[in-house]
Amino acid sequence: MTDPISALLRRMRPVLAGVLIAAVAGQAQAAPDDIVTSYGFSTYAESGMKYPEGFAHLDYVNPDAPKGGEISVWAQGTFDSMNPFTRKGRAGNLSSIPYERLLSDVADDAYGAYCLLCETLEYPESQDWVIFTLRPEARFADGTPVTAGDVVFTVDLFLEQGLPSFAQAVKQLYEKVEALDERRVKFTFRQGVPRKGLISQAGATIVFPKHWFDETGARLDESRMEIPPGSGPYQLDSYDVNRRITYARNPDYWGWDLPINRGRFNFDRIRVEYFADANAAMEAFKAGVYTFREETSSLQWATAYEFPAAEKGWVRVTTLPDGNIPASTGFVFNLRRDKFADPRLREALSLMYNSEWTNETLQYGLFEQRSSYWENSDLAAQGIPEGAELALLQSLGDAIAPEILTGPAVLAHESGSRQMDRGNLRRASELLEQAGWIVGDDGMLRKDGKTLDIEFLAYNPSFDRIIQPYVSNLQRLGVNAVYNRVDPAQYTNLERDHQFDMVYDGYQNGPEEALGISQRFGSEDAEYSLFNPAGYSSEAVDTLIERLIDARTLDEMKIAIRAIDRVLRQARLMVPTWYKANYWIAYWDMFGHPETLPPYSLGQLDFWWYDAEKAGALRAAGALR
Template sequence: MRHFIPFMAALLIGTPALAEPLHGIAMHGSPALPPDYKHFSYVNPDVKKGGKVAYGVVGTFDSLNPFVLKSMRTTARGLWDPIFGHLVYEPLMTRSSDEPFTLYGLLAESVEWDEGRSFIQFNLNPNAKWSDGEPVTADDVIFSFELLRDKGRIPFSNRLTPVEKMEKIGEHGVRFTFNDKADREFPLILATATPILPKHAIDPATFDQSTLRPPVGSGPYRVKSVSPGERIVYERNPDYWGKDIPSKVGFDNYEQVTVEYFLQENTLFEAFKKGEIDIYLEGSPTHWARAYDFPAVQNGDVVKDAFKPQLPTGMLGFVFNTRRPIFADVNVRAGLSLTFDFEWANKNLFEDAYTRTESFWQNSPLSSLGKPADEREIKILGTTRDRIEPAVLDGTYRLPRTDGSGADRKVLRESVELLKKGGYTIKNGRMSDASGRPLTFEVMTQTQDQEKLAITYQRTLKMIGIDMSIRTVDDAQYQARSGNFDYDVIVKSYPSSLSPGIEQMGRWGSSSRDKDGSFNFAGVADPDLDRLIEAMLTARSKEDFEATVRAYDRMLISGHYLVPLYHIAEQWVARRKHIGYPEALPLYGYQLNTWWDKRAQ
C-alpha cells in the first residue's frame, strides 16, 4: 500500500489537469452573464413568434451552398448570415452582441479549455437535432471541419491549420488540440465562425458544386422555396430543438422570412416604398435626408429609426491595389490620398452628415488617433517604429482640412510634393514618371453613390495632371473582379470591432495576398504587419492587446493603402410600422434577428 500513493502522485503529475465545463468563454476576462442566465439583455423574452418579414439585397445567386467558390459570390443570403441571422446552419457557440468578444453555448451546451488555450473541448447539447430529426453528433462536428478544409472556400478551408488533433470524446464531446500556429483567439473563432453540417445528408464528392437543393440544417428555419437569382423563402421549423435554450430566447421571431434579390439599389428601395420589403438598411445620408418623402412615411406606415452603437467606426476608402506597380511606392499612395476633398464632398453630396475617418478604430480605446505611442507600444513596435510617420507616432496626425472649394491649392501642392518623392512630376500638364509615362488608373465602382465619390476624386486628380477613369460594373462583374483582384482601385469598407483578431490576416496578412477570394484587397504583404497581427492574437492582457492594436493602427495609417473616406456615428434603418424591436440596444447596435412582427402579438 505504501507504494500506491507515490504511484498515484506520479500519475497525476503526468496527467493534464481536468478543465472545468464552462457555459461561456471570453477573449479577455470572463463572460458577463452567469451560468444560470435566462436570456440576453437585448431581446424581448416574451415576444410571441409569428408573422413574417421580407428583406431585400442587391445581387443574385445560383447556389444554396455559401461555403464554396463554385458559384456566384453573392450566394443565398440567410443560410449562414451575420445580418439576417444563421437561419439554417449553426455554429457550436454564439456570440453576445453586448460584450466585445464573448461566446455562450448553442450546439455545444458547455466548453472546456486550459489556461494556455492549448485545447478546447465542446460538449454537445444532447437535444440538438437536424431539421430531419436526426441528432447532431460529434461525428458531424468532425465531418464539418474536415469537409470544409478539403472542399470549402477561405476562410472555412483554413480552420484546421492550427489544429494538431481533433478527436471524439465520449458520446457528445469533440476536443481540438492545437499546434504552434494557434493563437489565443483561435478557439473562439473555431467555436463561432464555422457551420456544423450534417454528415448523413451531404455527399463530400459533390459538396464543392453549386446546388439549389434545400439543405438539412440545425437552425430555426428551413428553406421553403427558391426562385434562383430572385427569391428565397424560409419557414420556421416547428420542431426546432434550440428554441428554449438561453442563447436563443427572443431570437428568430418570424414564422416566415423572405429574402428578395434586386439588380440595383434603387429598385430595391422602390420595392420597399411599395411595401414589398419590410426593412431597409440605409447607408446614404443624402438618401436618408431626401428620399423618404413618400406617402407611406407621411401616413406613418414607414418609420425611420437611428441607432447609436458603441463601436469603432471602421474604415471606408478608395483602396489601392498594390499588386499594380504604380501603387508600389508609399509616397505615391500618400500623395494620392491627400487629393480627395472630403470637405467639398461632405457639403455638396452628403448634407454635412459625415465625419472624416482617420483611424481604423476611431472612437474607441483601440484607436491611435490623438494618442502618442506610450512605452508599452514602443516596446511592441521595436524597430518597426522607424517606419511609422512621426506625426502618426506622436498622436498629432490628421488628414488636411481643405477650404471646401474642391480646389485647395495648399493641399494639392502637398500632394504634388509627395508624388515627386515617388518619382512623378508634372510634364506638359500631365503627372508622369521619369520615362514620360503618365500616372493613370481606373476606379471600379458598384453603386451610384460610389460613382459620385469617384467623380469627385476624379475632378481633383485632374487638377494635378492625373487621368483617373471610372468603370461602374454590375454585381456579378464586381464580385468576380474583386475576388480575382482585377482592378486598380476599389471602394471597400473594413468593419471594426472591439476585439479584432484573425480576420486581420485575411485583410492585411502576407498569407492572403495571392489567394483568390480573400479580403486582402490592397495586396499587402508586409512582415512587420504580420508580426503585429501575431502579437495582437497572442496578447494575454487587455492592456497589451489594446497597445498592440494601436501600434497596428499606426502601421496601417502610415502605409497609406487607401484614401480614407468617412463615417457616421449612427445606424439608419427604415421599417414598416408592423415591425417591432426590443428597447435595449446592445454594444454592437441593432440585431435584426431579435425583431418581430407586431401583427402576431
C-alpha cells in the same frame, strides 16, 4: 442589406480573431487534473463574461415576444447560388442563415461567447486541445441528430474545399479533429502555434450534416441552389432566382427552449426582395412591397423619406444608436500592383479625395470622417504615443518611420469647400515629383515613359456621384484615371481574384483582436486573403501582431492595437472615407423591438417581432395589400 459573402467574411473576422479564449475564474470549475469545464469563454479574466451559468435569457430581448408574421427586406443585383461558402457564383442574401456554430456570441458582450450546439467544453490550462460536448437534443431540420462526426466532417470539408484564405490559415492550426464518441469532438492544436484564439476558432465551426453530402455528392466549392438542411431556427423555404428568397422559421427547431434563444427568432418568415438598383428598391418600399429598410445612402436618407405613407405615420423613419466599431472603409489600393509601392504616391492620390466637399455637397453633411482603423472606440490611436505604447513602438527600431514615434497619429487630410482643393493639389504634385512622376506637355504624369493608369472598379450605381468627382480630381493631377462600373457578379469575381487597381472596400475590425488580425494585416496571408483587399504586409505590423497575440491582459491588447493603428494609418493603404455612429432605418409600423437595444446589433431579424394588431390596423386603413 449586405451581400452574403461580405457578411460571411465579417462573421469570420471574430471567428479567426479568437474573440473568446480562456474561461473566467469563478465562472468555470477546474477539476483536480487541471482540466477546465465551462459553458462559455472570455479572453481576459478582468473583462469577465456578462451572463452567468444558468441565466434565464439575454438582457436585451423581450422573452415574451410574440411569434408569427413576416419581415421583408431588400437586396440589390442578382444571385445564382444558395451556397455562400464557395467562390463560384453570387450567393443569395442571408443564405448562411440555416447554419449554427458550436459557440455563439451575443449583442451586449464584446468579450464573451456561450455554448449553442455544445452544452459544455473542456480543455487543459495549456489550451493544447479542447473537447466540445454536443447537446443531445441538437437536430438538423430533417430530424437527424447533430453528431461529433458531423463536426469532423465539416472541418475537413472547409479545409479541403473552403475559401482558400480561410482554409490555408486554419489548416496550419489544427493537428487533428476527431470524434471521441457520438457527442464529444476534440480539436488538438499544432505545436508552436500561439494558443490565443484557437479554442474560439474551433468553437466558431459551422456544422453541416455529413449524411446529406454523402447522399447527394455535393461539394462545398460548387455553385448550386440545393443546400443541406441546417440546425438553425430558419431554413430556406423558397426562391425565385433574381427576384426573391423566403426563409421560414422551423416550428420543430430543437433549440427554442435554450436561454440564449428566448425572445429571439420571432418571425415566421424572412423574405428578401431583389431589385436591379436602389431607386427601384426605394419605390417598392414606398408601395409596401417589402417592410423594413436599413438605409446607407445619404442621398436617399436626406431626400427620399417624405412620402405619403411616412407622412400618415404608416411608415416609421428613425435613427437608432450603433455601438459597433465602424468598418474601416475607403478607396483601397491594390498593393499587389507595383505602381502603388511608393507611399508618397499613395499619399498624393489620397489628397485628391475631398472628404469635406463630398460630405457637404453630395452627402448632406450626414457623415463623419474616419481616420482610425478602430474608429469611435478606445482602441483608436490618439495624439503622440507615450508610455507603454511608445515603448512598444520604439522596440520596432528601423521597421517603422521615425515620425510615428514623434508625431501624432495620422489623420485624414483636410480639404476646402471646393471640389478641387488647390493646396492639396500642389502638395500631391510635389509628392509625385519626389516619387519620380513628371508631368509632360500633355498634362499627363509619366515615369520611365509610362503614364500613371488607375481604374476604379465598382458595381453600385449609387457610388457614381461619389467616385466620379474623385476621378476628375485625379485627372487634373495628371493621372490617367477611369471609372469602370460592372455588374455585381463580375465585380465579385474580379475583386476575389484581386483584379483591380482601386475599389471601395475595407476591413472589419472589432473590440478584441487575436489570431484573425493576421488574415487582415499579416504578411503571410497578404497575397491571397479575402480579408485583406489591399494585400498589405509589413514587418512592423507582423511583429506587433505577435505582441498582440502574446498579450495577457486587456490593457496589453489595447496598447498593441493602438500601435498597429498608427502604423496602418502611416502606411496609407487606403483613402479613408466616411462613417456614421447610428442606424438609419425605416419600416412599416407593424413591428416591435426592445426599448433599449444592445450596443452591438440592430437585431431586426433577430429579436424584433411582428405586431399583429398594428399590422391589422395598417391593412384596415388600406396601407398594405
